[in-house]
Amino acid sequence: AQKVTQAQTExxxxxxxxVTLDCVYETRDTTYYLFWYKQPPSGELVFLIRRNSFDEQxxxxxxxxxxxxxxxxxxxxxxxxxQVVDSAVYFCALTLNRDDKIIFGKGTRLHILP
Amino acid sequence: xxxxxxxPSRDICQRGTSLTIQCQVDSQVTMMFWYRQQxxxxxxxxxxxxxxxxxxYESGFVIDKFPISRPNLTFSxxxxxxxxxxxxxxxxxxxxxxxxxGANVLTFGAGSRLTVL
Numbered sequence: 765a766q767k768v769t770q771a772q773t774e775x776x777x778x779x780x781x782x783v784t785l786d787c788v789y790e791t792r793d794t795t796y797y798l799f800w801y802k803q804p805p806s807g808e809l810v811f812l813i814r815r816n817s818f819d820e821q822x823x824x825x826x827x828x829x830x831x832x833x834x835x836x837x838x839x840x841x842x843x844x845x846x847q848v849v850d851s852a853v854y855f856c857a858l859t860l861n862r863d864d865k866i867i868f869g870k871g872t873r874l875h876i877l878p
Numbered sequence: 879x880x881x882x883x884x885x886p887s888r889d890i891c892q893r894g895t896s897l898t899i900q901c902q903v904d905s906q907v908t909m910m911f912w913y914r915q916q917x918x919x920x921x922x923x924x925x926x927x928x929x930x931x932x933x934x935y936e937s938g939f940v941i942d943k944f945p946i947s948r949p950n951l952t953f954s955x956x957x958x959x960x961x962x963x964x965x966x967x968x969x970x971x972x973x974x975x976x977x978x979x980g981a982n983v984l985t986f987g988a989g990s991r992l993t994v995l
Contacts, residue, residue, distance in 0.1 A: 807968065809986040855920065866984060870920040
């Protein structure tokens with residue numbers, strides 16, 4: 765069975781600090797896809813990134829970066845120079861193929877303090 | 879990506895009543911998904927709604943409790959039947975877009991926050 769673990773329930777950092785959100789996944793399949801979604805206080809989930817299991821390159825998008833390591837089954841998300849607007853719940857998710865259901869982790873609530 | 883309109887955005891309901899949530903998409907999509915997010919919890923898939931066939935329910939969810947309609951490729955409804963306080967949740971409609979390759983990237987509606995008294 766597939767599983768996504770986000771061990772950090774809640775994190776608080778002061779604005780401008782860097783913060784890393786951890787995500788560990790479990791699957792026996794060799795082909796899978798990983799996601800990160802952001803849920804701001806408004807409630808609507810926003811897609812941030814999708815990564816397939818064959819692409820272990822790290823990705824950077826502005827202040828956001830993702831570190832995918834198959835050896836440790838992790839897909840961690842780092843926000844550099846955090847801002848108050850980054851305050852949200854962040855979900856890591858996993859699916860096995862293009863039409864399969866997406867399994868979400870329990871989420872990490874991030875508070876960026878001014 | 880698709881734009882999803884979901885309504886009601888929130889409602890307060892009495893125990894034992896039923897409520898239907900509507901999900902309208904601005905483009906035709908094959909698969910629509912209904913998720914539940916209980917307070918402070920993650921998202922749990924209720925069912926996958928395909929046009930022209932019965933919805934596929936996940937373990938722990940049954941059609942009698944959560945009947946789903948999918949009359950066309952842009953619209954779906956989820957009914958929460960015979961509600962109890964345990965049904966108080968955010969219910970989210972989502973659709974997948976395949977994009978260039980790989981797995982569905984889900985786009986979500988804003989959700990319907992139900993409170994059952």
